[in-house]
Amino acid sequence: MPRLSFPEFRASSEKYREDKSSMPRLIPVSCTAIQAVNPNYSFVEACQRGDMEAFRALYEAYKDTVYSIALNFSGGNQDAAKDIAQDVFLKLFSSLKSFRGASNFSTWLFRVVVNACMDEHRKRRRLVPLEDSVPPEALSSTYSQERHAWQKQLASEVGIAVAALSPKLRLPIVLRYVQGLSYEEIARVLGCSAGTVASRLNRGHKFLARRLSHLRSAAGGGDV
Amino acid sequence: MFERHVTSKLSAFVHGQLSESDAQRVSGHLARCSRCRQELEEISAGADLAKNLGSPSAPDSLWPSIQRHVEHGPSPSLLQRARMSWMGWPRAPITVSALLLLTMVAALTWYYEIRQPLQVTTSVAAPSEFEAAALRAYHSQMQPDWHWDLATHDAQQLRDWLRLASNLHASVPLQRPSEDAGRLQLAGVKLIEAAGARAAVIGYQVDGRQVTLLTAWVRDLQEKLSEGFLSKDIVYRAAQDDMKTFTWEASGQAYVMVSALPHFGERGCILCHTTPERRALISNMNPQRKN
Numbered sequence: 001m002p003r004l005s006f007p008e009f010r011a012s013s014e015k016y017r018e019d020k021s022s023m024p025r026l027i028p029v030s031c032t033a034i035q036a037v038n039p040n041y042s043f044v045e046a047c048q049r050g051d052m053e054a055f056r057a058l059y060e061a062y063k064d065t066v067y068s069i070a071l072n073f074s075g076g077n078q079d080a081a082k083d084i085a086q087d088v089f090l091k092l093f094s095s096l097k098s099f100r101g102a103s104n105f106s107t108w109l110f111r112v113v114v115n116a117c118m119d120e121h122r123k124r125r126r127l128v129p130l131e132d133s134v135p136p137e138a139l140s141s142t143y144s145q146e147r148h149a150w151q152k153q154l155a156s157e158v159g160i161a162v163a164a165l166s167p168k169l170r171l172p173i174v175l176r177y178v179q180g181l182s183y184e185e186i187a188r189v190l191g192c193s194a195g196t197v198a199s200r201l202n203r204g205h206k207f208l209a210r211r212l213s214h215l216r217s218a219a220g221g222g223d224v
Numbered sequence: 225m226f227e228r229h230v231t232s233k234l235s236a237f238v239h240g241q242l243s244e245s246d247a248q249r250v251s252g253h254l255a256r257c258s259r260c261r262q263e264l265e266e267i268s269a270g271a272d273l274a275k276n277l278g279s280p281s282a283p284d285s286l287w288p289s290i291q292r293h294v295e296h297g298p299s300p301s302l303l304q305r306a307r308m309s310w311m312g313w314p315r316a317p318i319t320v321s322a323l324l325l326l327t328m329v330a331a332l333t334w335y336y337e338i339r340q341p342l343q344v345t346t347s348v349a350a351p352s353e354f355e356a357a358a359l360r361a362y363h364s365q366m367q368p369d370w371h372w373d374l375a376t377h378d379a380q381q382l383r384d385w386l387r388l389a390s391n392l393h394a395s396v397p398l399q400r401p402s403e404d405a406g407r408l409q410l411a412g413v414k415l416i417e418a419a420g421a422r423a424a425v426i427g428y429q430v431d432g433r434q435v436t437l438l439t440a441w442v443r444d445l446q447e448k449l450s451e452g453f454l455s456k457d458i459v460y461r462a463a464q465d466d467m468k469t470f471t472w473e474a475s476g477q478a479y480v481m482v483s484a485l486p487h488f489g490e491r492g493c494i495l496c497h498t499t500p501e502r503r504a505l506i507s508n509m510n511p512q513r514k515n
Contacts, residue, residue, distance in 0.1 A: 052294070059287060067282035082286055089290045095388050111389045119391070151276070158276045176239070177277045183241045191390065191415035191422045194241075201235040205270025206263075212273050 047096045055096075059089055065179065066113055072174045073117045075163020076156070080120055087116045110181075110189040114171060121167050154215060161211045162204075169204045172197050229253070229260050234267045346460050352447055355461070355471055357418035358438035358480035361425045362467070365411075365436060372412030372427070382413050382426070390415055392424050392439055393477060397498045407431055408494060420446035428495055435483040435492040442478045460488060 046054035063085070070084035071077075091112055162173055171190060175181045183194040183201075190197070230250045236242050237250045254261055351359065364370050374385045379396040386394050400408070411427035421444035426437040459471040468489040470481045483489045493506045 055294075056287070056291075059290065063282040063286065064279065067286065068279040071280055072277050078283070082283070082289070085282060085286055086290055086293070090293055091388060093290075093294055095384060108389065115389075115391050155276045155278050158273050159278070162274070162277065173274055174277070177274045178279055183236060183239070190417075192417040194236075195232075196417065198236045198241070199232060201239075202232065202267060205235055205238075205267040205274065207270070208273045209266045209270035215273065 047093075055093055058092070062109065063089075066109075068178050069110075069113050069174055070117060070120075072159060072162060072178050073167075073170060074120070076159050080124060084113070084116045084120050087119070088113050091116070104188075107185070107188050110175070110179075110185075111191075114189060117171070118167060157212060157215060158208070161208050164211065165204055165207060169200050169207070172200045173204045173208075176201065229257065231260060231263045234260070234264050235271070238264070238268055238271050346462075351461060351469070352419070352471070354419040354421075354423075354438070354440070354445060354447065354478060355469055355480050357416070357423065358425075358436060358469065358482050359467070361414075361416065361418075361438055362434070362436040362482040365425075365427055365434060371414075373414045375412040377410050379410060382410060386413055386424055386426075390422055390424055392422075392441065393475070394424070394426060394439070395474075395496045396426075397496070399498070401498055404494065404498075410495075420444070426495075430483070430485060430491050430494065433483060433485055435481065435485065435489075435495070437492075437495070438480045438482075439477050442473055442476055445478060 047058055066088050067081055067085045070088075071081035074080035074084070088109075092109070162170055165173065172186050175186045175189060181189070183197045186197045187194045230237075230253045233242060233246065233250055237247060240247075242250065254264060373389070374382065376382055376385075379398050383394050383396055386392050394413070396410070407430060409429050411429065413427070414425045416423055416425055418438060418440060421440040423438055423440035426439070428435050428437070461469045461471075466484045467482060468484070470479075470489060470492075472479050481489060481492050483492045485491045490506045494503065497503055497506055
């Protein structure tokens with residue numbers, strides 16, 4: 001990098017802020033929940049100006065994404081999931097003004113969600129005994145009423161088992177199976193290598209297989 | 225001839241995340257190895273079960289609570305309101321005691337942080353895993369394939385991005401003294417995993433020389449670096465090729481600074497320390513003890 005005088009590098013950072021071409025497009029990446037929406041960078045600009053309508057639209061685009069990650073991370077604890085989702089969107093609202101778009105927006109959003117999940121986990125670990133934190137009936141009640149009763153029970157038990165994983169192993173499982181992120185995308189969100197993601201998924205899969213061995217024949221095969 | 229097992233690649237194989245050549249190699253190995261086939265069966269079963277995780281919709285009640293916070297700020301809970309009234313206790317003695325306590329803490333902080341010269345311990349022991357990660361990051365920055373998660377010269381932008389992306393704090397001041405003009409420049413920040421923790425690599429230059437700062441929450445590290453509240457024990461190590469590392473803790477975060485700057489790299493400290501008092505403290509650093 002060329003060596004700049006103090007006024008020059010101050011001016012260059014001002015130019016960086018004004019350089020709209022550096023702002024990213026909000027590209028839905030492997031997220032079925034947001035594929036129906038395709039906001040562009042001017043949308044983010046509107047939020048940065050404090051436009052509540054734009055923020056509401058951003059919320060509508062990402063609310064299910066954020067909430068589903070939070071709920072699955074919390075093992076079906078709706079209160080915890082709502083706290084996490086609320087925290088994420090409040091951070092989004094307060095921080096969009098300083099978001100300059102040097103990284104992909106969805107990666108940035110997922111990182112905020114992951115951090116909020118970890119913060120909530122640390123907070124609740126101090127307050128709530130682990131065995132009381134996952135009411136089984138809450139899990140089955142959150143899923144679609146159209147699902148077969150057995151599938152609801154299966155989803156409930158899988159959710160409880162996932163909640164029993166350590167956060168480090170739980171997050172790759174949730175990001176992969178709830179949001180369909182690739183290993184590279186998960187690695188960018190978690191700040192680790194794709195190899196580490198693969199290793200954690202290995203351990204997570206084995207844990208689920210052993211913990212839910214009584215359900216293995218009922219879960220069925222197929223594409224993952 | 226012994227062949228390496230492919231268990232570490234099985235989840236990626238199941239998910240189709242391997243390259244074509246790796247997938248072929250795994251397939252070929254599975255045809256010959258019953259142990260890996262058993263592992264594959266178990267991992268596939270876990271993957272099939274995990275597919276049943278749902279994607280529930282957000283409840284309608286979520287937006288009103290967010291909107292309320294955005295427009296009016298959070299309303300205090302009953303417990304908070306009770307705490308605000310100090311639960312009926314007399315306020316004056318509590319206030320005076322709190323002020324006295326704050327004054328004592330401020331005095332102690334001034335004494336230990338400002339008045340005392342920094343104590344630097346020279347270490348000849350092998351570097352910790354966290355420190356080794358910092359050294360690797362320093363060298364990696366020189367490679368052409370290195371890229372920052374956020375490339376910026378702007379301290380405010382770096383601080384905001386880092387806080388949101390990782391909850392880590394970068395005490396990079398926004399105002400700099402005139403003597404720094406043209407001599408210090410931020411390069412960017414990148415998140416990595418170091419010693420089991422999420423860590424941030426912050427790159428900058430001082431007098432045209434690369435400096436790398438690695439930081440992570442102490443509580444997330446899987447090794448113990450140093451101890452003691454208000455401890456200002458800075459571990460200095462002379463690595464190879466004139467490189468120096470400084471390791472310290474502050475406000476719950478562990479730091480390693482790597483540079484080839486002369487005189488123990490103290491010039492590298494001007495990134496975070498901008499007052500004349502702090503810079504005088506830094507210039508008094510004098511490695512004495514050895515371990």
